[in-house]
Amino acid sequence: MIGADRRGRAAVAVVLHQFRYSHYNDKARWALAWKGVRHERVSHLPGPHGPAIERLSGQRQTPVLVWDGEVIAGSGRIVDAVEARVAGRPLLPADAVARAAVDGWRREFDDTVGPAVRTVVFAAMIDHGGYLCRLFAEGRPVLTRAAYRAIFPLARGRIARANGVTDPDNVRRCAAVVEAAMARVADATAATGQLVGxxxxxxxxxxxxxxxxxxxxxxxxxxxxxxxxxxxDELVARWQSHAAGRWVADQYARHRPGG
Ligand SMILES: N[C@@H](CCC(=O)N[C@@H](CS)C(=O)NCC(=O)O)C(=O)O
Structure with missing residues (x-):
C-alpha cells in the first residue's frame, strides 16, 4: 500500500467509480493494484449509472478515478495518471523504441480489441438477463437487485445496441478481431513471456x-x-485452452497483486 504520493503527502484520497467485472475497469483496478494505491471503489449499475457518472466527469463511461479531487475519466488516462503519480514499478519503459511499442499495443487493444471482446462476450449472455443482473448488481441490497432485474427487459434493447450484438455480421466481425488478437498475443509473448521486452x-x-x-x-x-x-461457458472453455488465454491467466497470476 502506498503511504505517500510524489509530493510527499501522507494520505491520498482516491476513489474509483467502476462497473464490476468490466474489462476497461479492470485496467484501472490493475494499475492501482500494481502501484499499491489504497483506494475506495464505488460500483455503479450499468444503465442507471449514466447521470451520476456524467455529473462527475462530463461523460457517461466508467472507469472514472477521483484522485485528491481531480477527476480522471478513461482507463488509459487512469493508467497514465497512476504511473505519473506513483514512483517505482514502472509501467512505461524509459527507452523510446520500447515506449513506442507499448503505445502501439495499447492503442490497438483500447480502440479495436477491447470493444470486439465486449461484443463477443455480450452476444453469449445478452439473452440471460438474470445472469447479467447478478454480475453487475453483486453485493447490492436485495431490493436493488430485484429492481434492477425488473427493469432489465426494458433496458435489454439499448444494452444490446450499445454492445454491438444486434447485428450478426458485427458479431462475426468482432469474433474475427478476437481470433487475430489472440494469435498475435500468443506469437508476441512466446519468446519472453511479455509483449515488449x-x-x-x-x-x-x-x-x-x-x-x-x-x-x-x-x-x-x-x-x-x-x-x-x-x-x-463454451467461449471461455475455448479461449482458456489457447496459448494467449493461458498467457492472460498467467499475467493475472504473476503480475496482479491481491486476489
Ligand atoms: N475508452 C474507454 C472505454 C470505457 C468503456 O467502454 N466503458 C464501458 C464499460 S466497459 C461503459 O462505461 N459503458 C457504459 C456506457 O457507455 O454508457 C476507456 O478506456 O475507459
Whole structure:
C-alpha cells in the first residue's frame, strides 16, 4: 500500500467509480493494484449509472478515478495518471523504441480489441438477463437487485445496441478481431513471456485486462460467478485452452497483486 504520493503527502484520497467485472475497469483496478494505491471503489449499475457518472466527469463511461479531487475519466488516462503519480514499478519503459511499442499495443487493444471482446462476450449472455443482473448488481441490497432485474427487459434493447450484438455480421466481425488478437498475443509473448521486452508493462496490463472476459481469470475482480450461460461457458472453455488465454491467466497470476 502506498503511504505517500510524489509530493510527499501522507494520505491520498482516491476513489474509483467502476462497473464490476468490466474489462476497461479492470485496467484501472490493475494499475492501482500494481502501484499499491489504497483506494475506495464505488460500483455503479450499468444503465442507471449514466447521470451520476456524467455529473462527475462530463461523460457517461466508467472507469472514472477521483484522485485528491481531480477527476480522471478513461482507463488509459487512469493508467497514465497512476504511473505519473506513483514512483517505482514502472509501467512505461524509459527507452523510446520500447515506449513506442507499448503505445502501439495499447492503442490497438483500447480502440479495436477491447470493444470486439465486449461484443463477443455480450452476444453469449445478452439473452440471460438474470445472469447479467447478478454480475453487475453483486453485493447490492436485495431490493436493488430485484429492481434492477425488473427493469432489465426494458433496458435489454439499448444494452444490446450499445454492445454491438444486434447485428450478426458485427458479431462475426468482432469474433474475427478476437481470433487475430489472440494469435498475435500468443506469437508476441512466446519468446519472453511479455509483449515488449522482458518486463511487465502497460502493454501487458492492457492486453491481459481487455482479453480477461474471454478467459475468466482466477482473480476476484474478473472471475465471473458460475454457472455461466452455456454459450459463455463454451467461449471461455475455448479461449482458456489457447496459448494467449493461458498467457492472460498467467499475467493475472504473476503480475496482479491481491486476489
Ligand atoms: N475508452 C474507454 C472505454 C470505457 C468503456 O467502454 N466503458 C464501458 C464499460 S466497459 C461503459 O462505461 N459503458 C457504459 C456506457 O457507455 O454508457 C476507456 O478506456 O475507459
Amino acid at each position: 522482458d518486463a511487465f508493462t502497460a502493454a501487458d496490463l492492457t492486453a491481459a485486462a481487455l482479453l480477461a472476459p474471454l478467459v475468466n481469470p482466477p482473480h476476484a475482480d474478473m472471475n465471473r460467478p458460475r454457472p455461466m450461460p452455456p454459450a459463455l
